[in-house]
Amino acid sequence: MTADRRPKHAAVARRARRAFHYIWASPATAIGLSIGVVALCLGAKARIVDGVVEIGGGRRAAPDSPRRRIPFDAITFGHVILGRDPVCLAHLRAHEHVHVRQYERWGALFFAAYAVASGIEALRGRNPYWWNRFEREARAKAAQRSG
Numbered sequence: 001m002t003a004d005r006r007p008k009h010a011a012v013a014r015r016a017r018r019a020f021h022y023i024w025a026s027p028a029t030a031i032g033l034s035i036g037v038v039a040l041c042l043g044a045k046a047r048i049v050d051g052v053v054e055i056g057g058g059r060r061a062a063p064d065s066p067r068r069r070i071p072f073d074a075i076t077f078g079h080v081i082l083g084r085d086p087v088c089l090a091h092l093r094a095h096e097h098v099h100v101r102q103y104e105r106w107g108a109l110f111f112a113a114y115a116v117a118s119g120i121e122a123l124r125g126r127n128p129y130w131w132n133r134f135e136r137e138a139r140a141k142a143a144q145r146s147g
Contacts, residue, residue, distance in 0.1 A: 013106025021104035025078040056083035078103045094142035
């Protein structure tokens with residue numbers, strides 16, 4: 001193989017790996033897009049950031065309900081991040097993009113892996129969200145990016 005063909009081969013390999021990640025995570029992405037369509041119908045806005053669809057804002061389905069009924073500011077499904085509003089999306093972007101990479105590794109199995117990780121922490125008597133290995137990884141990597 002000549003030297004001028006190596007960069008082309010590497011680029012093709014990167015694109016193939018990227019395509020595989022999108023396909024592998026696509027069942028979760030489909031769920032996120034389905035929920036996102038409802039949010040868009042309620043006035044949310046969508047944008048693509050680093051290959052990830054971010055959807056946030058708009059009128060809430062139950063605008064008079066207290067905020068505590070929705071226990072998160074953002075949630076990730078495959079290559080879709082659903083956020084309370086654009087400010088939350090911007091603030092949590094690094095954290096949620098770590099979850100995107102987790103979906104790329106685990107695919108649809110991420111749902112079960114996340115639940116098992118939470119269950120293990122609950123059995124240990126710890127907060128199943130805070131101590132969940134996937135959340136700890138997301139917090140750590142997001143902190144590295146910002147610090």
